[in-house]
Amino acid sequence: MNADAYDRGFARLSRHAVAPLLARSRSARRLLDVGCGSGVVTEAALALGSEVTAVDADPAMVELTARRFPGAAVRRATLPELPFDDGEFDAVAGNFVINHVPDTAASLRELRRVLRPGGTLALSWWAAGEMTATAVLSDAMEAAGLASGPPRPFAADAGPERFAALLAAAGFADAEVESVRWRHRVDLDAWWTEVVGAGGARFGTIGRQPAAVAGLVRAHYERLAAPYARDGFPVRAHIAHARRP
Numbered sequence: 115m116n117a118d119a120y121d122r123g124f125a126r127l128s129r130h131a132v133a134p135l136l137a138r139s140r141s142a143r144r145l146l147d148v149g150c151g152s153g154v155v156t157e158a159a160l161a162l163g164s165e166v167t168a169v170d171a172d173p174a175m176v177e178l179t180a181r182r183f184p185g186a187a188v189r190r191a192t193l194p195e196l197p198f199d200d201g202e203f204d205a206v207a208g209n210f211v212i213n214h215v216p217d218t219a220a221s222l223r224e225l226r227r228v229l230r231p232g233g234t235l236a237l238s239w240w241a242a243g244e245m246t247a248t249a250v251l252s253d254a255m256e257a258a259g260l261a262s263g264p265p266r267p268f269a270a271d272a273g274p275e276r277f278a279a280l281l282a283a284a285g286f287a288d289a290e291v292e293s294v295r296w297r298h299r300v301d302l303d304a305w306w307t308e309v310v311g312a313g314g315a316r317f318g319t320i321g322r323q324p325a326a327v328a329g330l331v332r333a334h335y336e337r338l339a340a341p342y343a344r345d346g347f348p349v350r351a352h353i354a355h356a357r358r359p
């Protein structure tokens with residue numbers, strides 16, 4: 115991905131979930147930020163005084179986070195396998211990564227493994243059907259006759275009850291899922307430029323289309339996004355908290 119475009123665009127949206135994500139791990143000494151992207155969780159955890167390790171599957175994200183936050187130990191790693199010993203962390207936080215991993219159950223087992231007994235897990239993901247900020251882009255692609263990216267394997271796991279059951283099956287205790295809603299106020303031109311420019315699996319394809327096709331998607335985007343220009347896109351995220359017994 116283009117990590118700088120991600121940081122200018124999507125990370126301004128994802129950072130709204132960071133405070134509730136870290137609410138139960140504020141006193142963690144050793145914290146793992148999994149799927150760190152451009153480092154919004156790393157930045158907040160460092161400010162709270164944690165020793166932060168951050169990993170991401172994408173080398174460009176690793177490079178950007180390492181450059182921005184030299185106080186963190188940043189390396190490349192891809193769930194469901196992590197290059198850490200059992201019980202190495204007091205807390206694991208993953209902001210909008212669990213919905214990208216290929217095997218949710220195996221990833222949860224791996225996150226449990228690297229937590230010490232009593233350690234805390236916090237994971238966020240988007241509430242299905244309530245993520246207007248990207249729905250306008252996928253709807254615009256569909257209206258222009260383009261498939262909006264690869265199928266999302268996480269969809270079946272995305273409900274709070276189903277996810278809490280997966281956490282229990284992976285060996286976590288005290289699983290709770292909260293919901294957070296906010297409005298993403300953003301310049302609509304800038305949102306298009308940065309999200310398409312980030313080159314991710316879902317919307318990066320728009321930038322690789324012939325100009326006429328990309329222009330058609332853009333026209334549909336402008337129509338679909340216009341109602342949100344003043345008050346922003348309504349979005350809702352789920353945040354799961356759990357503890358390794």
Ligand SMILES: C[S@@+](CC[C@H](N)C(=O)[O-])C[C@H]1O[C@@H](n2cnc3c(N)ncnc32)[C@H](O)[C@@H]1O
Pocket residue numbers: 124125128129148149150151152153154155169170171172175191192193194208209210211214215216
């Ligand atoms: C939506 S971004 C979230 C980034 C950051 N946590 C934030 O809140 O802005 C998802 C991140 O997860 C990373 N990712 C996707 N699949 C992954 C996997 N299997 N293991 C580790 N990271 C992964 C992507 O490269 C991307 O940086």
